[in-house]
Amino acid sequence: MCSGHYIWAIFFFASLCSASLANNAKINFREKEKKVLDQILGAGKYDARIRPSGINGTENAPTLVYVNMFLRSISKIDDYKMEYSVQLTFREQWTDERLKFDDIQGRLKYLTLTEANRVWMPDLFFSNEKEGHFHNIIMPNVYIRIFPNGSVLYSIRISLTLACPMNLKLYPLDRQICSLRMASYGWTTNDLVFLWKEGDPVQVVKNLHLPRFTLEKFLTDYCNSKTNTGEYSCLKVDLLFKREFSYYLIQIYIPCCMLVIVSWVSFWLDQGAVPARVSLGVTTLLTMATQTSGINASLPPVSYTKAIDVWTGVCLTFVFGALLEFALVNYASRSGLNKANIHKENLKKKRRDLEQASLDAASDLLDTDSNATFAMPLVRHPGDPLALEKLRQCEVHMQPPKRPNCCKTWLSKFPTRQCSRSKRIDVISRITFPLVFALFNLVYWSTYLFREEEDETF
Template sequence: MGSGHYFWAIFYFASLCSASLANNAKINFREKEKKVLDQILGAGKYDARIRPSGINGTANLATMVKVNMFLRSISKIDDYKMEYSVQLTFREQWTDERLKFDDIQGRLKYLTLTEANRVWMPDLFFSNEKEGHFHNIIMPNVYIRIFPNGSVLYSIRISLTLACPMNLKLYPLDRQICSLRMASYGWTTNDLVFLWKEGDPVQVVKNLHLPRFTLEKFLTDYCNSKTNTGEYSCLKVDLLFKREFSYYLIQIYIPCCMLVIVSWVSFWLDQGAVPARVSLGVTTLLTMATQTSGINASLPPVSYTKAIDVWTGVCLTFVFGALLEFALVNYASRSDMHKENMKKKRRDLEQASLDAASDLLDTDSNATFAMKPLVRHPGDPMALEKRLQCEVHMQAPKRPNCCKTWLSKFPTRSKRIDVISRITFPLVFALFNLVYWSTYLFREEEDETF
């Protein structure tokens, strides 16, 4: 038992010694990091105001800065303000020969800084930025790594609101290209050049979710700009967003179709139901107008016609046409009634004149005056001529007219207008749908120039 106690005591003492040596080694290693930082960034040894030398230490060549980024999220795409918000991890990498140090036989992989003002930094800015801010919770989300060969890696997390000029001619069947542009503010291409990192310069989070859009693809490119003060290096990322149509189909297109169909119900109501037909027409018209104004309130006032404007305008026209159709039916109904009254009065007058003539013949049977007969005898030449014309007319072949035969079932003009409207309005609306969807869906594929 004694030997066992001695063994565990020796083992415990050895472990304490090894832990102490490891801690001392870590402390010494951190002290060496501090010494290296003091050596390369000490007072009078490094000036952050001076641009690093070019390739192979050549002072007259531009400093090459490689850029890459990681898109963490895209929070919103605003159609009215024509902007979008994005959160990203932005990285820059360049070589500064003045920051080379001894890596202590590979044990010191890199040095880490959190203060960007201690080393020279490229003067990059986002040219289409509207608003932006850094993230400082819990600590500033930024670091600088200095590698033994003098390579510097700068990484920071930022949130930006960027301008995105949009073409809304095909809205809501459109695709939008939103760019993220980065350029040098003061250094020209003779001094500073931005390059995309080889391989995969832009990465996007896998579970990226947008409420009304889908990120189809993205493309990196260069966009150097020339001004009066020189040429400046510029990088850009083009993001292609496709608008999700299902939302607009449920919220706009189907309700508008339902309102148009409801307005056709008045064609099946009785002509005398004036309050019902007027109320139905006015209600659907006001509802359609409210729907149109609500759609336009969420979009900017542009100078061209959008696809949604064509749809709502035609639907509003159909609803208004149904209301005008009732006005025409009402006018035709009153006209038919007036004609019927005139015919009745004419028949009454003819009957009265016949009655008066018969009374006169009965009272004055001895009168000797020639009276023109009402019905001509068969030998009368006028009657023979009319008979021949009727026979010729009956012998002429007649072409059957289905429409006239069908419309003859409805004696009044007002009823005929209602019946024709029941067929014409749905057919014209179906034809409009065919032209509308074929046109804009085909144009959507043609206008994709990405």
């Protein structure tokens, strides 16, 4: 029993000694990291103002800085201000021969810094940036890693609002290319060159969601610029956004079609229903004008015509045309009534003249022949239907014959008395307005959908 207790006591003591040795090793390892940092970044040993040498320590060669980024989110794309907001993790990597250190047989993989001013940093800036800020919650989202071979990795999370000039000629059937440009502010290409990191330099989060756009693809390129002070290195990322058309189909195109169709209900109402037809036409016209002004309020005032302007303009013209059609019908109805009244008065006058002529002829016959009372009258009595029928037949035979016309034959089915012209206008409008609107839709959609494919220049 005593020997067993001794064995357990020795084992427990050995475990305590090994744990204390491991803790001391960790303490010594952290101390060695501190010593390495003091050794390479100590006072009088490193000057952050001096640019690192070029490839293989060449003093005259430019410093090469490799760039890559990770797009975390794209919060909005503003058509009116022509800008978009993006949050990204931005990384730069370069080699500084002055920062080489001993990795302690591979145990010290890299050193981590949180103060960017302790080492030399490239003077990169975003040339099309409007606003931007760093993230400092809970701690500043930035780190610098120094590797044993002198390679430096700088990583930071930033949010940017960038300018995006847009061409809205095909709006809302358009695609927009928004760029993110990065360039050196003070160092020319003789001193500093930015390069995209080989192998997937731009990464995008998998669940990227935009309310009205879809990120179709992106392309990395170079955009060096020459000024009076020299040539400066520049990188850019072109993001191709396709606008989601379903939103505009539901919010703009279908309501406009419904308003145009509702304005055609006026053609099926009686021409005497003046309050109903006027109120319907004015209501649809005001609603269409309000919707058009609301659409234009969300877009910048550009000097060219957009696809949505063509659509709303034609729809507004159709609604306004339906209102003018009722004014024409009303005018034709009133003029038809006036002409009918005048025609009645003329017929009455002709009948009176015919009756008077018949009476005069009869009196003359009575004076010349005493036996005229027993003879047959040469002129029929006033109002005789046979005489009137003969008179109408003579008028018909006097008119020249005309060739039959299918449209006139169809229109002849409608009454030819008063209000016939106004009725014909309504019937023609019932067919003409839908046919012209359908033709416009055919031309509109075929034109802009094919132009969308042709104008894709990405």
